[in-house]
Amino acid sequence: MNNRLDFYTTLTAAPGGTFDAQLHELKEQLHSWMEQHGLTTAALLQTRVYLSDAANQWEQFRRDTLYTHYLSSGAVAYVEQPLLSGAKVGLQLWFNASPGLQKTGTPERLAVRIDGVTLYFHTVRFTAAEAAGHDAGEQTEMAFARHMEWLAGDGLTLERNCHRTWLFVRDIDCNYAAVVAARNKVFGREGLTPDTHFIASTGIGGYPDNPAAAVCVDFLSVAGLAADGVRYLHALDYLNPTHEYGVAFERGTRLRLPGAYHYFISGTASIDRYGRCLYCGDVMRQAERLFLNIDQLLRDGGASLADVAYMVVYLRDIADAGNVRAALDRRFPGCPYLMVEARVCRPEWLIEVECVALRRL
Numbered sequence: 473m474n475n476r477l478d479f480y481t482t483l484t485a486a487p488g489g490t491f492d493a494q495l496h497e498l499k500e501q502l503h504s505w506m507e508q509h510g511l512t513t514a515a516l517l518q519t520r521v522y523l524s525d526a527a528n529q530w531e532q533f534r535r536d537t538l539y540t541h542y543l544s545s546g547a548v549a550y551v552e553q554p555l556l557s558g559a560k561v562g563l564q565l566w567f568n569a570s571p572g573l574q575k576t577g578t579p580e581r582l583a584v585r586i587d588g589v590t591l592y593f594h595t596v597r598f599t600a601a602e603a604a605g606h607d608a609g610e611q612t613e614m615a616f617a618r619h620m621e622w623l624a625g626d627g628l629t630l631e632r633n634c635h636r637t638w639l640f641v642r643d644i645d646c647n648y649a650a651v652v653a654a655r656n657k658v659f660g661r662e663g664l665t666p667d668t669h670f671i672a673s674t675g676i677g678g679y680p681d682n683p684a685a686a687v688c689v690d691f692l693s694v695a696g697l698a699a700d701g702v703r704y705l706h707a708l709d710y711l712n713p714t715h716e717y718g719v720a721f722e723r724g725t726r727l728r729l730p731g732a733y734h735y736f737i738s739g740t741a742s743i744d745r746y747g748r749c750l751y752c753g754d755v756m757r758q759a760e761r762l763f764l765n766i767d768q769l770l771r772d773g774g775a776s777l778a779d780v781a782y783m784v785v786y787l788r789d790i791a792d793a794g795n796v797r798a799a800l801d802r803r804f805p806g807c808p809y810l811m812v813e814a815r816v817c818r819p820e821w822l823i824e825v826e827c828v829a830l831r832r833l
Contacts, residue, residue, distance in 0.1 A: 547580075740824060
């Protein structure tokens with residue numbers, strides 16, 4: 473008997489046709505997938521929406537019944553990162569079928585209580601007025617301050633309770649340094665140091681619908697974990713600690729959530745134990761190395777690539793999509809993934825991958 477509680481998947485519309493037609497197709501896909509797994513929207517925890525043109529699509533998406541009748545029952549984040557399948561829109565979804573699951577809040581700021589553990593999903597997207605006059609670094613600090621204010625209302629802190637962030641940066645080749653400096657400043661104030669721990673993270677090129685916003689951030693924080701509920705993942709023979717080259721994030725974090733270990737692997741690239749990029753100019757060899765790095769991180773927590781529940785693959789050059797897709801389909805048959813166009817934080821990195829893996833308790 474399969475008494476699995478957590479379900480991750482990705483869905484994309486077929487390329488071609490209008491945005492409305494693709495939304496209709498996604499509704500049909502989602503409805504069919506939920507029926508197949510015996511799920512309802514009551515079990516939906518989180519969706520990230522990937523758009524090809526957020527400025528023209530996001531408000532239309534929010535008015536569609538895909539959002540109002542399905543996705544808005546959970547947390548919803550969005551980012552402009554065009555899908556390399558040619559579709560206009562895709563979804564990454566997380567469901568949990570635990571009995572008695574309770575949700576409080578809105579799609580932008582949702583608390584979900586599952587068997588004594590509370591997940592805090594928070595998406596920060598600035599309006600034009602909020603972003604006006606603030607550079608990428610200042611907007612990064614503002615986003616973290618907004619999340620910390622929410623946590624503080626429940627007696628929680630960034631240092632104790634935040635375990636995963638996603639930072640989407642407009643024009644990352646120019647703005648990433650300011651984002652890193654701002655995050656380092658926040659972490660220094662809040663007691664996150666190389667001697668304590670950081671937060672698993674993806675920092676990647678991406679856009680909100682508002683052109684004045686240079687940064688948007690998604691957060692996952694957790695309260696109620698057991699004393700052994702958090703493990704920070706390392707693979708020091710393959711990857712050096714991030715602080716050695718001036719950034720502050722965990723390579724991966726394992727959380728013991730109700731029913732399963734969840735492995736949140738940060739955006740990972742072709743890097744060695746000295747922080748150097750390997751195989752510059754060769755996307756396929758970079759892909760091989762980054763999956764070796766991810767596998768070693770997972771093994772530090774008792775898992776492997778076979779346990780990956782879904783992936784997001786970021787490519788700098790869309791011309792690499794066909795070869796990378798063929799390699800992924802051969803190596804990970806049946807594993808849901810999305811491949812998107814997104815600048816990685818170092819120009820020499822042609823590909824980056826983030827993922828979540830699951831192992832039942």
